[in-house]
Amino acid sequence: MLNIVLFGPPGAGKGTQSERLIARYNLVHLSTGDIFRANIKGETELGLLAKSYMDQGNLVPDEVTINMLKSEVLKQENAKGFIFDGFPRTNAQAQALDTFLASINTEITRMIGLEVAENELRERLKKRAEVSGRPDDANPDVIQNRINVYKNETAPVKDYYQKQEKYIAVDGIGSIDDISDRLFAAIDHI
Numbered sequence: 001m002l003n004i005v006l007f008g009p010p011g012a013g014k015g016t017q018s019e020r021l022i023a024r025y026n027l028v029h030l031s032t033g034d035i036f037r038a039n040i041k042g043e044t045e046l047g048l049l050a051k052s053y054m055d056q057g058n059l060v061p062d063e064v065t066i067n068m069l070k071s072e073v074l075k076q077e078n079a080k081g082f083i084f085d086g087f088p089r090t091n092a093q094a095q096a097l098d099t100f101l102a103s104i105n106t107e108i109t110r111m112i113g114l115e116v117a118e119n120e121l122r123e124r125l126k127k128r129a130e131v132s133g134r135p136d137d138a139n140p141d142v143i144q145n146r147i148n149v150y151k152n153e154t155a156p157v158k159d160y161y162q163k164q165e166k167y168i169a170v171d172g173i174g175s176i177d178d179i180s181d182r183l184f185a186a187i188d189h190i
Ligand code: AMP
Pocket: 010, 032, 033, 034, 036, 053, 054, 055, 057, 058, 059, 060, 061, 065, 085, 086, 087, 088, 089, 090, 093, 136, 146
């Protein structure tokens, strides 16, 4: 299996690039943010819980997120591999993912980090707010909190995979096509 964690701060382009990667490598895309948003739309219990955290730009608690992720993976019996987008976002999630994947006889192949400077992220999120309809894109304080949460809680996950010699950095600045080409080159060289 090819299991890629697509990593990076909010606004790095993970969602856009995930679409390109699943098409080229025939993988299943699992975006925890998208799954939470679908649950909010469907007014499920999980959605209601997640919304209270997401609207503030805080992380949904690990246990809830990990259990949801596991059940989504298990639904995909014939998957050739996964693009994990927006997960893991804490070291506890990364550890739980390793343990879970080992239990189904697979593992993370690589984490690929889209590296984008903070001022560029802010500009991109401001633009995205005009079209995304996401409440967490609309408020500058919430955007700042998401960037802070990324720095404090999520950035250490890079070290977690670096220690396993699985981290690859990709420059996330440029045209969407150029960045896709960099990602394809990185994956084709694994
Ligand atoms: P995203 O679509 O990846 O930007 O995620 C939007 C929001 O969903 C985040 O700000 C969190 O509130 C929540 N979320 C998504 N993925 C996770 C995760 N792995 N752990 C905790 N919360 C998450």
